[in-house]
Amino acid sequence: MPPKIQDKGLNPAMAACVLGIDLGTSSVKTILLQEMEQGPTVISSCARETRAQVESPSAGPQGNEQDVRKIVAALNDCLAGLPQQLLGRVCRIGVSGQMHGVVFWKTGQGCKWIESGHGWTFEPEEVSHLITWQDGRCSSPFLSSLPQPQSHLSVATGFGCATIYWYLKNSPDFLKRYDAAGTIQDYVVAMLCGQEKPQMSVQNAASWGYFNTTSKSWNMDILKESHFPIHLLPEVVQPGELAGETAYVWHQIPKGTEVGAALGDFQCSVYSCMSDSTNAVLNISTSAQLTLLMPSGFQPADSPNPRSPLAYYPYFNNTYLVVAASLNGGNVVATFVNMLVRWMAELGLQVPESDLYPRIISAALAQTDTDLNICPTIFGERHMPERLASVMGIAASDLSLGHVTRALCHGVVQNLHSMLPSQHLKEAGVTRILASGSALGKNEVMRQEVEKAYPFPVLYGRNVDSAVGAALAMLRRK
Numbered sequence: 001m002p003p004k005i006q007d008k009g010l011n012p013a014m015a016a017c018v019l020g021i022d023l024g025t026s027s028v029k030t031i032l033l034q035e036m037e038q039g040p041t042v043i044s045s046c047a048r049e050t051r052a053q054v055e056s057p058s059a060g061p062q063g064n065e066q067d068v069r070k071i072v073a074a075l076n077d078c079l080a081g082l083p084q085q086l087l088g089r090v091c092r093i094g095v096s097g098q099m100h101g102v103v104f105w106k107t108g109q110g111c112k113w114i115e116s117g118h119g120w121t122f123e124p125e126e127v128s129h130l131i132t133w134q135d136g137r138c139s140s141p142f143l144s145s146l147p148q149p150q151s152h153l154s155v156a157t158g159f160g161c162a163t164i165y166w167y168l169k170n171s172p173d174f175l176k177r178y179d180a181a182g183t184i185q186d187y188v189v190a191m192l193c194g195q196e197k198p199q200m201s202v203q204n205a206a207s208w209g210y211f212n213t214t215s216k217s218w219n220m221d222i223l224k225e226s227h228f229p230i231h232l233l234p235e236v237v238q239p240g241e242l243a244g245e246t247a248y249v250w251h252q253i254p255k256g257t258e259v260g261a262a263l264g265d266f267q268c269s270v271y272s273c274m275s276d277s278t279n280a281v282l283n284i285s286t287s288a289q290l291t292l293l294m295p296s297g298f299q300p301a302d303s304p305n306p307r308s309p310l311a312y313y314p315y316f317n318n319t320y321l322v323v324a325a326s327l328n329g330g331n332v333v334a335t336f337v338n339m340l341v342r343w344m345a346e347l348g349l350q351v352p353e354s355d356l357y358p359r360i361i362s363a364a365l366a367q368t369d370t371d372l373n374i375c376p377t378i379f380g381e382r383h384m385p386e387r388l389a390s391v392m393g394i395a396a397s398d399l400s401l402g403h404v405t406r407a408l409c410h411g412v413v414q415n416l417h418s419m420l421p422s423q424h425l426k427e428a429g430v431t432r433i434l435a436s437g438s439a440l441g442k443n444e445v446m447r448q449e450v451e452k453a454y455p456f457p458v459l460y461g462r463n464v465d466s467a468v469g470a471a472l473a474m475l476r477r478k
């Protein structure tokens with residue numbers, strides 16, 4: 001059963017609780033989960049936008065980088081926003097986050113611990129930017145020049161190992177500055193535990209490429225032969241294993257609190273709600289994923305199919321999820337909002353983004369249908385990087401904000417549907433969709449489009465589901 005939510009009117013006994021953290025692409029979410037009579041219950045939550053996007057000094061406009069300091073600052077703000085007396089009762093910490101990306105740091109100098117108004121916190125020190133899953137520096141010719149992985153997963157731009165190969169070729173001196181690397185969630189876990197070298201769960205290792213999920217090992221021979229800096233590869237552990245214990249008091253969380261090896265955000269959003277294989281799980285946050293649990297015993301093919309819109313990612317207990325992972329989710333709407341803000345600024349009007357969301361959503365709610373046809377893939381898709389966005393059927397009568405916003409949300413959902421259609425879900429025995437993510441939770445138009453596209457009941461969770469899943473994985477640990 002999915003955990004209950006009970007933010008208000010709570011009288012928690014002095015029981016221990018688990019802190020769940022999700023380091024998302026747009027925001028950090030934190031929750032406190034406690035085992036209660038009615039089952040695991042979220043007793044408090046706090047989310048903060050990171051606003052961490054920065055220019056990419058090395059890759060220019062193709063790059064997509066985030067300032068790790070801003071991500072950690074948002075995390076610290078979240079912790080400060082949770083009830084401090086509850087933090088003192090945290091006995092375990094589960095962490096998830098955006099997959100595929102890579103951050104580099106110098107061991108022993110990855111952060112410094114400082115005392116602030118809210119107790120001890122850490123601040124990043126000798127750390128690179130996070131090069132995210134949205135990074136586009138690895139062109140198709142570059143990717144074709146790389147060795148063929150020995151894995152069922154192909155390698156795409158934005159995958160950790162592809163990014164490291166890019167630096168090896170284009171800026172080898174950059175790599176010489178660092179001796180450790182991981183996803184942003186691996187970095188945070190390593191800093192909390194005061195670890196010299198990070199650990200990485202199979203879920204995140206698979207997302208870097210050049211990782212064989214059957215043997216659960218990096219493609220060492222292939223990587224060594226091509227002079228890949230293998231010393232940067234983290235040690236890999238099973239999802240659900242502990243990475244270590246907190247090395248310091250963190251905010252009010254006691255020193256010695258157990259910390260799980262970091263997990264993938266989409267696996268955690270599934271873990272927070274999936275009760276059986278008749279559920280499909282939909283998450284639309286910055287990106288969008290629709291996923292199903294594969295039967296136990298399923299093993300993926302030996303070699304990748306880069307043209308398939310579906311991928312098989314490791315879940316828990318040696319099982320797999322099949323996922324349509326779209327690079328075009330809430331980020332498409334966010335880009336539209338940002339474009340409007342910039343156009344208005346050029347026209348001499350200053351309007352904050354936060355004012356625009358409710359306006360475009362209410363305009364589209366009033367426009368229940370449109371013939372305007374937007375293919376929204378402004379970020380390409382991994383299986384079809386060359387197909388960018390397009391608009392068809394532009395009639396003079398369909399140019400209102402309502403038409404365009406409705407068509408944009410319709411396009412995002414239709415694109416995902418083209419990757420994993422209803423028919424496939426029906427054949428897999430799906431009877432309902434469990435949905436989460438801010439781009440659904442905060443956008444009724446997107447919810448309407450999902451309900452129109454898929455002929456199943458859709459049940460909505462909250463926007464903190466990956467954080468709940470990360471905490472639940474730790475709570476259920478024996």
Ligand SMILES: Nc1ncnc2c1ncn2[C@@H]1O[C@H](COP(=O)(O)OP(=O)(O)O)[C@@H](O)[C@H]1O
Binds near residue numbers: 284331
């Ligand atoms: N005020 C808002 N109204 C509607 N949608 C919003 C609003 N703010 C953010 N969003 C949507 O939420 C998305 C980010 O979701 P979030 O859950 O924070 O992402 P992540 O989990 O990737 O960090 C944005 O891309 C945007 O589409």
Ligand SMILES: O=C(CO)[C@@H](O)[C@H](O)[C@H](O)[C@H](O)COP(=O)(O)O
Binds near residue numbers: 100133264265267311
């Ligand atoms: O690309 C995949 C899986 O291959 C994504 O599902 C994966 O979860 C990544 O972490 C996301 O793209 C980032 O997640 P989010 O911040 O958009 O929630």
